[in-house]
Amino acid sequence: MNAALRRALLALPTLFGVATLVFFFIHLIPGDPVDVMLGEAASAADRVRLRAALGLDRPLLEQYVGFLVHAAHGDLGRSLRDGTPVSALIRGRLPATLLLAAAAGSMALAVAIPLGAISARHRGRWLDSAATGFALLGASLPNFLLGPLLVLPFSVWLGWLPVSGADSAASLVLPAVTLGLGMSAILTRLVRAAVLDALSADYIRTARAKGLSEPAVFLRHALRSALLPVATILGLQLGSLFGGAIITETIFAWPGVGRLTLQAIDSRDYPLVQGCVLVIACGYVAANLLTDLAYQRLDPRVRFGRREAR
Amino acid sequence: MTASARLGAVLVGSFLAVALAAPLLAPFDPAQPSLSENLSPPSLAHPFGQDRLGRDILSRIVYGSRASLLVGISTVAVSLTLGTALGLFSGLAGGWIDEAMMRVIDVLLAFPGILLAIAISAVLGPSLANVVIALSVIGWTGYARLVRAETLSLRERAHVESAIALGAGPSRVVFYHVLPLLAGPLAVQATFGVAGAIVAEASLSFLGLGTQPPAPSWGAMLNEGRRFLLVAPHVALFPGLAVFATVLGINFLGDGLRDWLDVRMPVTGYGLPAIKKTSNE
Numbered sequence: 001m002n003a004a005l006r007r008a009l010l011a012l013p014t015l016f017g018v019a020t021l022v023f024f025f026i027h028l029i030p031g032d033p034v035d036v037m038l039g040e041a042a043s044a045a046d047r048v049r050l051r052a053a054l055g056l057d058r059p060l061l062e063q064y065v066g067f068l069v070h071a072a073h074g075d076l077g078r079s080l081r082d083g084t085p086v087s088a089l090i091r092g093r094l095p096a097t098l099l100l101a102a103a104a105g106s107m108a109l110a111v112a113i114p115l116g117a118i119s120a121r122h123r124g125r126w127l128d129s130a131a132t133g134f135a136l137l138g139a140s141l142p143n144f145l146l147g148p149l150l151v152l153p154f155s156v157w158l159g160w161l162p163v164s165g166a167d168s169a170a171s172l173v174l175p176a177v178t179l180g181l182g183m184s185a186i187l188t189r190l191v192r193a194a195v196l197d198a199l200s201a202d203y204i205r206t207a208r209a210k211g212l213s214e215p216a217v218f219l220r221h222a223l224r225s226a227l228l229p230v231a232t233i234l235g236l237q238l239g240s241l242f243g244g245a246i247i248t249e250t251i252f253a254w255p256g257v258g259r260l261t262l263q264a265i266d267s268r269d270y271p272l273v274q275g276c277v278l279v280i281a282c283g284y285v286a287a288n289l290l291t292d293l294a295y296q297r298l299d300p301r302v303r304f305g306r307r308e309a310r
Numbered sequence: 311m312t313a314s315a316r317l318g319a320v321l322v323g324s325f326l327a328v329a330l331a332a333p334l335l336a337p338f339d340p341a342q343p344s345l346s347e348n349l350s351p352p353s354l355a356h357p358f359g360q361d362r363l364g365r366d367i368l369s370r371i372v373y374g375s376r377a378s379l380l381v382g383i384s385t386v387a388v389s390l391t392l393g394t395a396l397g398l399f400s401g402l403a404g405g406w407i408d409e410a411m412m413r414v415i416d417v418l419l420a421f422p423g424i425l426l427a428i429a430i431s432a433v434l435g436p437s438l439a440n441v442v443i444a445l446s447v448i449g450w451t452g453y454a455r456l457v458r459a460e461t462l463s464l465r466e467r468a469h470v471e472s473a474i475a476l477g478a479g480p481s482r483v484v485f486y487h488v489l490p491l492l493a494g495p496l497a498v499q500a501t502f503g504v505a506g507a508i509v510a511e512a513s514l515s516f517l518g519l520g521t522q523p524p525a526p527s528w529g530a531m532l533n534e535g536r537r538f539l540l541v542a543p544h545v546a547l548f549p550g551l552a553v554f555a556t557v558l559g560i561n562f563l564g565d566g567l568r569d570w571l572d573v574r575m576p577v578t579g580y581g582l583p584a585i586k587k588t589s590n591e
Contacts, residue, residue, distance in 0.1 A: 017420070025430075028433050144532055144550075145532065145550035148546050152543055265519075277421070280425055282420045288420075
C-alpha cells in the first residue's frame with residue numbers, strides 16, 4: 001500500500017478517539033441544554049417536547065453513535081442559540097483562523113530560519129548571543145502579555161495599526177505577530193541547533209574538501225539538511241497555533257474559531273463547543289499528518305515502517 | 311553555571327520567596343478596595359499603582375504568586391507521578407498494553423494543550439483545583455512518553471539485563487536500575503513543566519476559567535487591566551511582567567539544568583518545548 005495512504009489511514013483511529021472524547025466530555029458539562037434554550041421558567045411539557053426533538057431522551061450510547069455518523073457526514077448539529085447549523089457557523093469563522101495561523105506561521109519561519117542560521121554561523125559571538133536571547137525572551141512571553149504590549153505602542157501611542165477587529169489587512173499584523181513570536185523563538189533555537197549539528201557532519205567536511213565555497217557549503221548543504229527537523233517541529237507548532245489562536249483571537253476580537261469556541265463555552269452552547277473542539281483537534285491531527293507526509297517528501301531516507309517501529 | 315542560569319536561579323528564588331512570605335511582604339491587604347483612588351498611577355505608597363477598585367497592585371501581585379506557585383508545583387507533581395508510573399508500566403509491559411497506552415496519548419495529544427484545558431475547566435467549573443486537574447490531564451502525557459522511551463532503551467542495557475539475570479524482581483529493577491537514570495531528564499522536563507503550568511494557569515485565569523475574583527491571579531489581573539490599557543496601562547503591565555520574569559527565570563534555570571545534566575530532550579508537553587542540545591555545545 002502507498003506509504004502516504006497508510007500514514008493517512010493511521011490517523012483515523014486518532015480521529016475516532018478524538019470524536020469519542022469530545023462527545024463524552026461535552027455530556028459531562030453540568031447543566032441542561034434544554035434549560036439554556038427555553039429558560040428555567042419553561043413548562044415541563046415544553047421541556048419534554050424539546051428534549052425529544054433534540055434526541056436528548058435517547059440512551060447515551062445511541063446519541064453517541066448518532067453523533068459519530070452525523071459528524072462523519074459533516075453534520076455537527078445545530079447551535080442552541082438560534083438553531084443555525086454548527087458546521088455553517090464554523091465554516092464562517094474557519095477562514096479567519098486559517099489566515100491568522102498562516103500569517104503567524106509564515107512570520108515565524110521568516111524570522112527563525114535566517115536568525116537561527118546567523119546564530120549558528122556566528123556561534124559564540126554577539127550575534128549568536130542576541131539571537132539566543134531573542135529566542136529565550138520570545139519563548140517566555142505569553143500571548144496574553146505580548147498582545148497588550150504590542151497594542152500599547154503600535155495602536156494606542158502611534159496609531160499605526162488597529163486595536164482589534166478584522167476590517168483591513170493591517171488588522172492582521174498585531175494578531176499574527178502575537179501568535180507567531182513564541183513559535184519563531186522556538187524555531188530559532190531549533191534551526192540553530194540543527195545547523196550546528198549539520199556543520200559537524202562528515203558530508204560538510206567532504207563538501208569543503210571538494211573546494212566548495214563557504215557560502216555554498218552553508219546554504220546548499222548545512223542549512224538545507226537542517227530544515228528537515230524544522231519541518232517536523234513546524235507541524236507540531238502549527239497545531240499549537242490553533243490552540244494559541246483562542247487567546248489571540250480573544251485579545252484582538254479576531255472573528256475566528258478560537259473566539260467562537262470561547263463564546264460557545266460562555267453561552268453553554270454545547271453542540272457548538274463540541275463542533276469547535278472537534279474541528280480544532282482535527283486541524284491539529286491534519287497538521288501532524290501533513291508534516292509526516294512532507295517529511296517523507298523532503299527526506300527520501302525516511303521509511304514509514306521503520307519510523308513507526310518501536 | 312552560566313550567567314543566564316544564575317539569573318534564572320535568582321528570579322526563581324525571588325519568586326519562591328515572594329510566594330512563601332506573601333503576608334510579610336505585601337504592603338496592603340490585596341482585597342482591600344479604595345474606590346476614591348481607583349486606577350491611580352504608581353506612587354511611593356503604591357509602587358505599582360492601584361486597580362479599578364483602588365486595590366494595591368503590588369500586594370495583589372505578591373499574593374497572586376501563590377496561585378502560580380501552587381498550580382505550577384501541584385500540576386507538575388501530579389503529572390510527573392502519573393506520567394512516570396504509566397510510562398514505566400507501558401515501557402516494561404510492552405505488547406498490547408504499550409500499544410493501548412500510546413493510542414490514548416495520541417488522542418490526548420491531538421488536542422492543543424490549552425484547548426483541552428479550557429474544555430476541562432469549562433466542564434469542571436472555574437477554580438484553582440480544577441485548573442490543576444485540567445492541566446494534569448494533559449501534562450502526564452509528556453512525562454509518560456519520555457519515561458516510556460527511556461525505559462525501552464534502558465531495559466536493553468547490560469546492567470538491567472544483568473540485574474534480571476541475577477533474579478531481581480520488577481520493583482527492584484525499576485527503583486534501583488531504571489528510575490535513577492531517568493532522574494536527570496525528568497528534572498529538566500519538570501522544570502519546564504512548571505513554567506508551562508504557570509503560563510497555562512495565567513491563560514485560563516485571563517479567560518475567566520481559572521482563579522476566581524476576588525482572589526488575586528496574574529492572568530485575571532492582566533485581563534482586567536486590558537480594559538484600562540488607554541487610561542491606566544500599569545494595571546495590565548505589572549502582572550504581565552511578573553508572569554514574564556517568572557517564566558523567563560524558570561526557562562533560564564531549565565536551560566542551565568539541561569546543559570549541566572547533559573540531557574537530550576524531545577519536544578514535549580505544553581509551554582516551552584525543550585529543544586535538544588546539540589552534540590557540539
